[in-house]
Amino acid sequence: MSTYAAPIKELQFVLEELADINAIAKFPGFEEATPELVEAVLEEAGKLATNVLDPINYSGDQQGAKLVDGKVQAADGFKEAYQQFTESGWTSVNFPEEVGGQGLPFLVQSAATEMWNASNASFALCPLLTAGAVEALLAHGSDELNAIYLEHMVSGNWTGTMNLTEPQAGSDLAAVRTQAKPEGDHYRIKGQKIYITWGDHEMSENVIHLVLARLPDAPEGVKGISLFLVPKYMVNEDGSLGERNDAYAISLEHKMGIHASPTCVMSFGDNDGAIGYLVGEPNNGLACMFTMMNHARLEVGMQGVGISDRAYQRAVSYARERKQGTAFGHEGKVAIIHHPDVRRMLMHMRAMTEAARAISFMCSAAHDIAHHSEDADQRNFYSRRLGLLTPVSKAWCTEVGMEVTSLGVQVHGGMGFMQETGAEQYMRDARIFPIYEGTNGIQANDLVGRKLLRDRGETAGEFIAELREFEITLESHFEEGSGWRRGFSEALNAFEDATHYLMFSGNEDPNAASSAAFNYMMCMGVLTGGWLMLKSAIAARAKIDEGDSDTFYSSKVSTAQFYIEQILPRALAHKTAVMSGADSIMAMDADAF
Structure with a gap:
C-alpha cells in the first residue's frame, strides 16, 4: 500500500492564490500568521499525518473500536497518536489565546484538517467534534462554565x-x-x-x-x-x-x-x-447547537476533500506500478497510467479534488473575514457569503468524496474490490459524509429555502454579480471564443437561469423548491468549482510567465482545462433538471413504488 504524502505545495498555492491567506494575516490578532509560519505549520502537520496517522488507518479499520466492560477501547495505536496530536498543539491552532489557543486563522487549521482526514478519517473525527463543542461554548457558554471547561477542551485534554x-x-x-x-x-x-x-x-x-x-x-x-x-x-x-x-x-x-x-x-x-x-x-438549544453544526458542516466538507486526495494518491501510485496491456507509442507491457481511460479517471479525481479543496478553503477564509475583519460591511458581506456556501461546501464536497473514492476503486480494477489494497476503505469511509451533520438533501433544502427564497435572492444575486465581473476579466486571459471562456459563461448562464426559475416557481409550487434543491445545489457547486479552477489557472499561468518552470504550475493549468471541458458542463444538465419541475418526481402514488 502506498504511503500518504501531504500535498504541501498544493495547499500553499490554494491558501495564497485563492483563499488570500496573506490578506487575512493582516487582521488583528493574526499578525503571526506569516508565510514562513504557515509553511512550518503545514510541514509539521504533514509529518504527523504521514508518519503517525496514516500507518494506523488500515489497521484501525480492520480492528475497530470495542466496548469492553462498559468502556470503549480505541484501536491499537490511537491513544498514543492522540497523545502526540495534543502534545503538538493541534487541537488549539485557531482558538483564541485567552483560552489557551494559538490564535491562528481558521483557514490554517482547515489546511491541517484536510491532512488529518486524508490520512485517517476515523481519528480526525475526535478533534473535529471537540472543535465544534468549543465553538458552541465560546458563543453561548456562561463565563463560569467556560472557565471550568474551555481550556481543557482547547488543549485536547x-x-x-x-x-x-x-x-x-x-x-x-x-x-x-x-x-x-x-x-x-x-x-x-x-x-x-x-x-x-x-x-x-x-x-x-x-x-x-x-x-x-x-x-x-x-x-x-x-x-x-x-x-x-x-x-x-x-x-x-x-x-x-x-x-x-x-x-x-x-x-x-x-x-x-x-x-x-x-x-x-x-x-x-x-x-x-x-x-x-x-x-x-x-x-434556545437548537440555535446554540447550530453554532456547532455549522462549524461541523465546514469540517465535513473538508473530510470529503481529504479522503478524495488520499484516494487519488493511492490510485496514482497503483497506476504507476501496475503493468497491463499495451499502449500507443510504447513498447511491450505498460503501466496502466499510460492507458487513456485510466488517465481520464485520474484526471477526473484530481480535478474534482482540487475544485472541492478550493471551495472548502474559500469558505474557511470567509469564516475568518466574517469574524475578524475590522470593516463592518466586509464582515457582513462575508457572513452572507459563508451562509450561502456552507451547504454547498458540505454537500458538494462530500458528493465529490463519494465519486472520487469510487473512481479510486475502479482504477485498481479487481484489486480495488479487495481489502488489502486499501482503496475500498476510502469509499466505505466516505459514504457517511453525505449523511451526517444534515444529509445532503437537507443541505440543499437549506440552500434553496433559507439562503435563496427567504433571502429573496439577495445573497445569490451578489454571488452571480461577482461571477459576472469575473467573466469580464477572462477577456484579458483567454482568447475570444476559447473553450475556457465559453464553458464558464454557459455554466454561469445555467446557474442564473436556475436561480430565476426557483425564485419564481419556488413560492408558487410547494414541491418545486424541494424537488429541485439538490440539482440546484450541485449546479452551484460545479459552477463555483469552475470559477475557482479558472482563477487557479490564471495564477499558475502568471507564475509560468514570470519564468517559473516548475511542472506544478503547468499541471495546474492542465487540471483546470480538464475541469472546464469535462466537468463544468454538468452545470447545464443540473439546470435542465431544476427547470423540469416536480411533476415527474411527484407523479407516482407512494403505494406504487
Whole structure:
C-alpha cells in the first residue's frame, strides 16, 4: 500500500492564490500568521499525518473500536497518536489565546484538517467534534462554565461530543424526548442518544457531552429544546476530576465504514440522572447547537476533500506500478497510467479534488473575514457569503468524496474490490459524509429555502454579480471564443437561469423548491468549482510567465482545462433538471413504488 504524502505545495498555492491567506494575516490578532509560519505549520502537520496517522488507518479499520466492560477501547495505536496530536498543539491552532489557543486563522487549521482526514478519517473525527463543542461554548457558554471547561477542551485534554439524534428523532429534532429536570444550579438529564461519534473512549481524561434535552415546561417542537453540558467525569472545585457521571456508552454501532471511530449509543440517567449544566438560554438549544453544526458542516466538507486526495494518491501510485496491456507509442507491457481511460479517471479525481479543496478553503477564509475583519460591511458581506456556501461546501464536497473514492476503486480494477489494497476503505469511509451533520438533501433544502427564497435572492444575486465581473476579466486571459471562456459563461448562464426559475416557481409550487434543491445545489457547486479552477489557472499561468518552470504550475493549468471541458458542463444538465419541475418526481402514488 502506498504511503500518504501531504500535498504541501498544493495547499500553499490554494491558501495564497485563492483563499488570500496573506490578506487575512493582516487582521488583528493574526499578525503571526506569516508565510514562513504557515509553511512550518503545514510541514509539521504533514509529518504527523504521514508518519503517525496514516500507518494506523488500515489497521484501525480492520480492528475497530470495542466496548469492553462498559468502556470503549480505541484501536491499537490511537491513544498514543492522540497523545502526540495534543502534545503538538493541534487541537488549539485557531482558538483564541485567552483560552489557551494559538490564535491562528481558521483557514490554517482547515489546511491541517484536510491532512488529518486524508490520512485517517476515523481519528480526525475526535478533534473535529471537540472543535465544534468549543465553538458552541465560546458563543453561548456562561463565563463560569467556560472557565471550568474551555481550556481543557482547547488543549485536547478533554474531548467533546454532539448529542442530538435519538431513535425516534433523526433529522427531525422536534421529536427529541430526552428530559432535563432542574435541581439547584444544575439539571438531571435522562434519555438516550444514538450515533454519537467518539461518545466514549479512554484517549482523553474526560469527555464533555453537549446534549439536546427538554425542560419540564418546555413548549412542543424545536422551540422547546435546550442545550446542556454533561461531563463524563464531574469536575471538583479545585479543577480536579471527581466522580463518574451517570452517562454511559451502552453499545457501539456496527458500521459500513469509519470502523475505528466509535459510534456510541449513549444512555444518560439510567441511575440517578446525569448531571448537566445549561448552555445558553432555556429553550434556545437548537440555535446554540447550530453554532456547532455549522462549524461541523465546514469540517465535513473538508473530510470529503481529504479522503478524495488520499484516494487519488493511492490510485496514482497503483497506476504507476501496475503493468497491463499495451499502449500507443510504447513498447511491450505498460503501466496502466499510460492507458487513456485510466488517465481520464485520474484526471477526473484530481480535478474534482482540487475544485472541492478550493471551495472548502474559500469558505474557511470567509469564516475568518466574517469574524475578524475590522470593516463592518466586509464582515457582513462575508457572513452572507459563508451562509450561502456552507451547504454547498458540505454537500458538494462530500458528493465529490463519494465519486472520487469510487473512481479510486475502479482504477485498481479487481484489486480495488479487495481489502488489502486499501482503496475500498476510502469509499466505505466516505459514504457517511453525505449523511451526517444534515444529509445532503437537507443541505440543499437549506440552500434553496433559507439562503435563496427567504433571502429573496439577495445573497445569490451578489454571488452571480461577482461571477459576472469575473467573466469580464477572462477577456484579458483567454482568447475570444476559447473553450475556457465559453464553458464558464454557459455554466454561469445555467446557474442564473436556475436561480430565476426557483425564485419564481419556488413560492408558487410547494414541491418545486424541494424537488429541485439538490440539482440546484450541485449546479452551484460545479459552477463555483469552475470559477475557482479558472482563477487557479490564471495564477499558475502568471507564475509560468514570470519564468517559473516548475511542472506544478503547468499541471495546474492542465487540471483546470480538464475541469472546464469535462466537468463544468454538468452545470447545464443540473439546470435542465431544476427547470423540469416536480411533476415527474411527484407523479407516482407512494403505494406504487
